[in-house]
Amino acid sequence: MEFLESLSSIPFYLLAAITVICSLGMILNPNLVRAGFTLIGSFAAISGFYFMLSANFVAVSQVLIYAVGIVLVIVFAVMLCSLKEEASKVKDYIFASKPKAAFSIVISALVFSVLSFVIQSQDWETITKLTGASKYANLVDMVDEKYTSQIGYLMLNKYLLPFELISVLLLVVLVGVIILSKKEINK
Amino acid sequence: MEIGLTHYLTLSALLFSIGLFGLLISRNAFRVLMSIEIMLNAVNINFVAFAHYIDPLAIKGQVFSLFIMAIAAAEAAIGLALLLLIYRNRVNIDIDSFTTIKW
Structure with a gap:
């Protein structure tokens, strides 16, 4: 019985892994068009969460508006700008300025720790x-x-x-x- | 361990932090827009999770998340139009170079 209960949490962790990996991939991928298409995976996994939360209509709208609409518009705009030379210029943007990278990592880690502290301190049950x-x-x-x-x-x-x-x-x-x-x- | 509200809230906090990280580290304006979309999605997960676990009868969270989606679509359209305008005028979308109105 416990095994079955632990089995039911597998979809959540699978979707969470897809979402987090695709989001990080969007930020770290130097190719802008590929980054835009990586975003589709992230949005699709999030719509899976909505299905798990029995919000069917929100899940379908998520796919329609985000995964298809917004991503497609962004990718088309990227292609219109034809940033071939531009992309190679800012290719190693993460390591371009190390203080900036360290600053953003520290700030986002701080925000996450504060948020998770607040979440853990509440008795949600x-x-x-x-x-x-x-x-x-x-x-x-x-x-x-x-x-x-x-x-x-x-x-x-x-x-x-x-x-x-x-x-x-x-x-x-x-x-x-x-x-x-x-x-x-x-x- | 059964999946509860805490799991969804933590995942949403993680996604929000990832979006913030992308927002701060990106120099390309398109990537900044994509990071903002990720952050809006993190907020949406929160709303739908609360609607499911705390307010399953009135589902205010689901309705609100639909409104957020409409606002996000409007924001993406306006942002991309502005970016294309800037690109047409300057042939550059590095966010560090938008300093014309810097005082």
Whole structure:
């Protein structure tokens, strides 16, 4: 029985390894286009976490928006800039300035240690019990398939104002990007 | 050991630190944008994990993470348009060289 329980944690650690390795690979890979495609692996593994957390709709949107949309746009922009000479110039950027590399490693390690200290100092099991998530544990399986329809309902009722604001924001972004990227006409 | 909320929070903290590391160490502006996407994803994992373990009935975390995705898409579009504009004017996207408005 314990063996079976330990077996159930394998997908989590597998996905975590893929996510962390792909993210680090994105930062350390000198080739920008390859770095962009490495990002797809990271985002796909994160969508696997969403499936494990029974957030099906969020997982599918993750694949659609991040793994395909944003990465593709970034990679196309990289290709438009055709940074062949540029890439070789900043190839060994990690070792280009050692103080900067040491500074970034120290800062990110500090942030991680502070965050993990805060996480470890909370008794999450008690909090989960207090908020009653375990009370609904058997109910969750029933709700599970209804999450997608519930999200649609919430978006058009309780969160209607932020939903509309997001659509206005996307319209503004669309117009702004067209204005920014169109060629200037010389008078 | 069963996978709980702590695992997801720690993973999210690790991803956030990796994104911060990439943000600080990169000299290429495109890589800075990609690191920001990684950090936004770390935050999203937090939201969905909280929605699953603490708030499984109202799922506010899932809705909020969808809003964050829309904001991230907008941010990537604007950022890339600005980068292409800078590249067109200067043929250089090294972030250390953007010093025109340095006081």
